Amino acid sequence: MELTAVTTIRKPAPEVYAFWRDLENLPTFMAHLEAVRATGDRTSHWVAGAPFGQNVEWDAEIVDETPAEKIGWRSTGKADVPNAGTVRFVPAPDGVSTEVHVVLTYEIPGGTLGKAVAKYFGEEPHQQLDDDLRRLKQVLEAGEVVRSDGAPWGKRARAEFPQRPAQPLSDDELAKGADR
């Protein structure tokens, strides 16, 4: 499965590139990622979260990189869901913004895991990545992922539709957080 998405962020390319290149930032905006830990200059360990029903982990390495322009990576070893990705940072015509073009590929396995992955991506797999990039834009332009009363948990907004009502959260709800 190949997913593509694009957004424009009102920040210069080197800044957007630098944020992405620190792979540990990715879980702040990518819904399916729990954590990414750098294990070397070009190697990292990725953990995908609960929606898969089981923690899916893999190692990845950066295989292609041009500072401020492009990062390409792929999973290494025996990943449960072999995957690869490329992100390109292209200066936008306005002279201040950067177009972020993302391509992700997943080799969906058979069996239970494959079904869980397919279910997670749902009928509109592209939407997930579109929303990821929307949050990247929020983080870089506005400082953090925007929360509302109806969608208070950032990355889970889409998964939780219909949402909680647009009224303030109780102390209990806030204490419980996203992991209800």
Added chain:
Amino acid sequence: MRANTWAGRNKVEVRDVPDPKILNSRDAIVRITSTAICGSDLHLVDGYVPTMQDGDVMGHEFMGEVIEVGPSVSAERLRVGDRVVVPFPIACGACAACAAELYSCCENSNPNAGIAEKMFGHPVAGIFGYSHLTGGFAGGQAQYARVPFADVGPLKIESELTDEQVLFLSDILPTGYMGAEMCDIRPTDVVAVWGAGPVGQFAMDSARVLGAAQVIAIDKEPYRLRMAAEAGHTPVNFEEVDVRSRLLELTGGRGPDKCIDAVGMEASHGSAHIHAYDRIKQAVRSETERPHALRQAILSCRSGGVVSVIGVYGGFLDKFPAGAWMNRSLTLRTGQCHVQRYMKPLLERIERGEFDPTRIITHTLPLDEAERGFEMFKNKQDNCEKVVLKP
């Protein structure tokens, strides 16, 4: 705290809900001193805006005192104790839309942007108390509200002006003003405004302030037309006269140079069968709007003129007079108001006495009587033009 909530179609209910808390670092919490019921709240209550949920706190016109600020709000911009008016669109101040002062199209303030994008092609800004399509933010018909991006939106009021004089800077005064501004008014212009509700009244006042030669008010409620006439505008009752003929008569056969639709999706039509046509299509959801005012504005406008739309539309409409629009070189301009752009200049105009926003207030009620306020406003009882609620 007490808050007025959506409780299903045609039903609002004041309930106890939790107090708001800081959720993002650029938030502020405002203790609300005055809030209002807007005509667009009626679209929500009447069930014409999708993605409302039981318990949603309503209201997007409010002001009050800052009682808490998030860690990223600088003290120079806003501090506890400040008296502020809060604009209804939530805007980050940093995206390309905000940089172009298109605040109601902010690209970052709507956590449900994906849903809005499906409906509108591109997403729109978050709005307080205005469905989950615009973010699912609790509104301001309440004792307290959380205000995101508090370092961008709220306007500090440092003079002695009353709440009633400045409250409408949150929405309807800038909305009416933008409606007039989009008309590029010249001193020789006759401006016709469809709808003498609160936004329509302010569009008329704005057209006058911007120098129009004559301003015409079109409505069917005698008390609303009287209110417009008292402010110096020329009333036309569409239930008593044929609007097109009357407009031709008033303009020497030319038609108004500029036309403003301050009605939107739930218009009435003087002709019962035309009203029924759109009302039925709307009821069976094959059309979401009843665009009588817009159609009439397009057909009435002088060739080469501007039709400015500030009445709210939410979906799709039928029988759009594209022929008149195209062949007669009309310009159609519109937008949810970019309130942040207008608040300061309009505050100065209020201070100079160019606007008297209090002239439209007919009812002031305690928040707990919000339901009665909605009832009166919707059914135009007791000559109701504008309801201000006091939490």
